[in-house]
Structures are given as C-alpha cells and as structure tokens.
Amino acid sequence: MSTTSTVVYDGGHALLVDPAWTAEELEAIADELAARNLKVELGWATHAHHDHLLWHPRFGPAPRWATSRAADVAAEHLNQLRAALEPTLPAGLRSLAGAVQAYDGARLPWRGTVAEVVAHQAHAPGHGALWLPGPGVLLAGDMLSEQEIPLCAETGIEAYRDGLDQLAPYVARARVLIPGHGTPALASTPDSPIARLSADRAYLDALAAPATAGDPRLGDAPDWLLAEHEANVAAARDAQA
Structure with missing residues (x-):
C-alpha cells in the first residue's frame, strides 16, 4: 500500500495531514520536519481508515483532528483499526493510532495559510x-x-x-x-x-x-x-x- 502524507507549512508552522505508513516512513517525516525546523501545530486525518490515523511521538503534542463523524467512527472502531496495523507498526506507534478529536469548524485554526474543511460522506463517513x-x-x-x-x-x-x-x-x-x-x-x-x-x-x-x-x-x-x-x-x- 502507498498512502500520501502531506505537510503544509507556513514559516515554521506545519499542518500534518494523514502521516503514514510504516514506522520507518513516519520517522522519515519527523526527520524532514526537524531538518526544515518545522513544528507541527496541527494534525488532520481526512477520514477514519487505519492508514490515515497514524502518528509518531516526534511529531509532538499538537492536537489531532478530524470531522466529528470521522472522529466518532475512529473511536467506535479503535481496537479494530489498531489491530489492522499490527503487520506494519510496533505496539508503541499502534497505541497512538486513531486518537483524533472532533472538529467541525469551516477553517482549521492554525497560524498558516487558510485551510478550509470540505466535509462529505463519500468513501467514508465524515470524509474531510x-x-x-x-x-x-x-x-x-x-x-x-x-x-x-x-x-x-x-x-x-x-x-x-x-x-x-x-x-x-x-x-x-x-x-x-x-x-x-x-x-x-x-x-x-x-x-x-x-x-x-x-x-x-x-x-x-x-x-x-x-x-x-x-x-x-x-x-x-x-x-x-x-x-x-x-x-x-x-x-x-x-x-x-
């Protein structure tokens, strides 16, 4: 599987969207952020599938958000989505997967460029x-x-x-x-x-x-x-x- 990870940055502030997929790749994202002196201000999960709900301790304590429907689905199926990650992630990283909070604002409140949420129900509930x-x-x-x-x-x-x-x-x-x-x-x-x-x-x-x-x-x-x-x-x- 190949999943796209996106870093939106403005100055030293970073918005991290769907970081994925293996432990080595998550480490590589953290290395790149450090090399560019970027601090993750906010994480965003576009939907509640296991390959879009990942995180790494080196990304820091930034809030991790999804639409309220996607956050509800992640919470409801947390054990299943973490189990699906067993072949690719160690236990320490699996324990971070899916820990997203609900956000239903029209724009993400971060200090970078305007990021508008476009929520719909295609592919997965609460896709954002x-x-x-x-x-x-x-x-x-x-x-x-x-x-x-x-x-x-x-x-x-x-x-x-x-x-x-x-x-x-x-x-x-x-x-x-x-x-x-x-x-x-x-x-x-x-x-x-x-x-x-x-x-x-x-x-x-x-x-x-x-x-x-x-x-x-x-x-x-x-x-x-x-x-x-x-x-x-x-x-x-x-x-x-």
Whole structure:
C-alpha cells in the first residue's frame, strides 16, 4: 500500500495531514520536519481508515483532528483499526493510532495559510478534504485518484456521487489536487483535477451498464480493487432492482 502524507507549512508552522505508513516512513517525516525546523501545530486525518490515523511521538503534542463523524467512527472502531496495523507498526506507534478529536469548524485554526474543511460522506463517513485557497491546492483524501476507482462500499454510490458534487467547485479552482493514494494532478495537463473528477463521474455512470465500462484503472488492477469494482456493480444492480 502507498498512502500520501502531506505537510503544509507556513514559516515554521506545519499542518500534518494523514502521516503514514510504516514506522520507518513516519520517522522519515519527523526527520524532514526537524531538518526544515518545522513544528507541527496541527494534525488532520481526512477520514477514519487505519492508514490515515497514524502518528509518531516526534511529531509532538499538537492536537489531532478530524470531522466529528470521522472522529466518532475512529473511536467506535479503535481496537479494530489498531489491530489492522499490527503487520506494519510496533505496539508503541499502534497505541497512538486513531486518537483524533472532533472538529467541525469551516477553517482549521492554525497560524498558516487558510485551510478550509470540505466535509462529505463519500468513501467514508465524515470524509474531510482540505482546500487551500491561497496556493489553490485540494487535499482530497481517498478521492479522485488516478490509481483507484471510487470505493463506494462503506457509504454507498449515491453518497459518493454527492461527495464528488461537493468537491467539484474546489476541483474547478485547483491548481494541484493531492489524493490519498496515487500522484498529484496538475491543472492544465491531461491528468488534471477536472479530468480526475470527470473520470470518477464517468465510472459511476457506467456502473448502470457495466458491460460497457472500460475504466483504465481496472486494466491491471490488483485483486482487491477488482473485488471493490464487483461490489460497486452489484450495489448498482441492486439499486435498479
């Protein structure tokens, strides 16, 4: 698995979003922060999946937040998400996973660039993307990936479609889109933020006629992603029954 970790910094202040994934990688993030003389002022988890709820003691005592719904889900499933981390993290780091507090403000209260919370229910309950209007960057969490199809099993296809609609105004303005899995999308390129949005909408539309679907992300997809696609197809078929 590859999960994107993002550091937003302004002066010596840092906003740390979804730090991941192995103990060595978390250490490397801490090393990079120290090398740049950055102090973590705030941590943000985009949603309550185990690979987005990690932390390291060297990041310091900064508050760690998620939307209230995501924080509730993390608390409800804390034992399960920590158990899922046993293959990759030692016990000391697993004990820090998932310890996020609820935040439902429109903007994150830190001393750096404006970071607006864009909350929706696609992919996971209380998914909280971040929009940075100054640099024009959208931190999309587990959405709008060039590697992964929409993963709808947890909250449903219509919730996913609604989430894309909520993200659309920010996608239209984004110079850079950073997904939780995959590579950044740059405006005015073939793989632009708008192209990512169009691809996900086209995928959802094609679920109604899966025989005609030909999403390139399924071309040489791993078995787990193919299984997610089949689950999406089944859910779309059930919705039409």
